[in-house]
Amino acid sequence: MTLEGAAAALVAAGRRLDALGLVPATAGNFSVRLDARRLAVTVSGRHKGFLTADDVMVVDLDGIAEDPRKKSSAETLLHCGIYRRFPQAGAVLHGHSIANTFLSRAAGNDLTLAGYELLKAFPGLPTHDAEVTLPVIPNDQDIARMQRGLDLLWDGLPSIPPGYLIRGHGSYVWAPDMPAALMRMEALEFMLACELEERRQPR
Numbered sequence: 001m002t003l004e005g006a007a008a009a010l011v012a013a014g015r016r017l018d019a020l021g022l023v024p025a026t027a028g029n030f031s032v033r034l035d036a037r038r039l040a041v042t043v044s045g046r047h048k049g050f051l052t053a054d055d056v057m058v059v060d061l062d063g064i065a066e067d068p069r070k071k072s073s074a075e076t077l078l079h080c081g082i083y084r085r086f087p088q089a090g091a092v093l094h095g096h097s098i099a100n101t102f103l104s105r106a107a108g109n110d111l112t113l114a115g116y117e118l119l120k121a122f123p124g125l126p127t128h129d130a131e132v133t134l135p136v137i138p139n140d141q142d143i144a145r146m147q148r149g150l151d152l153l154w155d156g157l158p159s160i161p162p163g164y165l166i167r168g169h170g171s172y173v174w175a176p177d178m179p180a181a182l183m184r185m186e187a188l189e190f191m192l193a194c195e196l197e198e199r200r201q202p203r
């Protein structure tokens with residue numbers, strides 16, 4: 001993918017996720033893979049609903065910026081960690097919603113979503129009669145350490161779902177391309193909103 005195409009995809013993703021309330025304030029960050037060694041990622045601290053092409057920059061898989069005058073997302077190393085581990089990952093989205101924040105604070109080490117039609121948005125789940133268990137990892141301002149923890153966690157999982165939650169912080173999903181990543185993010189956040197609604201019901 002070209003940098004111009006990547007920038008257009010990230011700007012459009014920001015508008016879409018902002019319209020859904022998933023990137024309040026300057027929260028969230030997005031990326032797409034450019035080639036085997038590089039990704040295009042959002043610049044840190046920008047409101048993701050109002051991105052322009054100038055708010056997208058190139059880093060390598062170690063998070064090193066091509067243009068050192070620009071500062072990439074504070075969470076760049078989580079994007080790099082996904083592209084390094086999953087060769088089929090072509091786009092990564094991170095959002096902060098009320099549902100993912102609340103539920104990740106209430107959850108243990110993982111969160112299972114079961115019986116939702118929208119589970120079909122995740123790979124290998126052809127019917128609603130299925131479940132996906134997403135890891136919930138501790139939040140940490142040391143992003144390199146958080147990624148090391150994720151790598152250890154992934155090493156121990158028999159199969160790795162294409163997403164996770166960071167406690168009290170937000171959700172990450174990835175997919176082969178941006179349209180598929182958006183579909184996963186919307187489906188995940190819809191199911192989390194349903195879970196939140198269920199917990200609001202009087203028992």
Ligand SMILES: CSCCC(=O)C(=O)COP(=O)(O)O
Pocket residue numbers: 025026027028029042043044045046072073074075094
């Ligand atoms: C105001 S949100 C706090 C930082 C964060 O969690 C986030 O997703 C946005 O950080 P970035 O550096 O990518 O703008």
Ligand SMILES: [Zn+2]
Pocket residue numbers: 027028029075094096169170
């Ligand atoms: Zn965040």
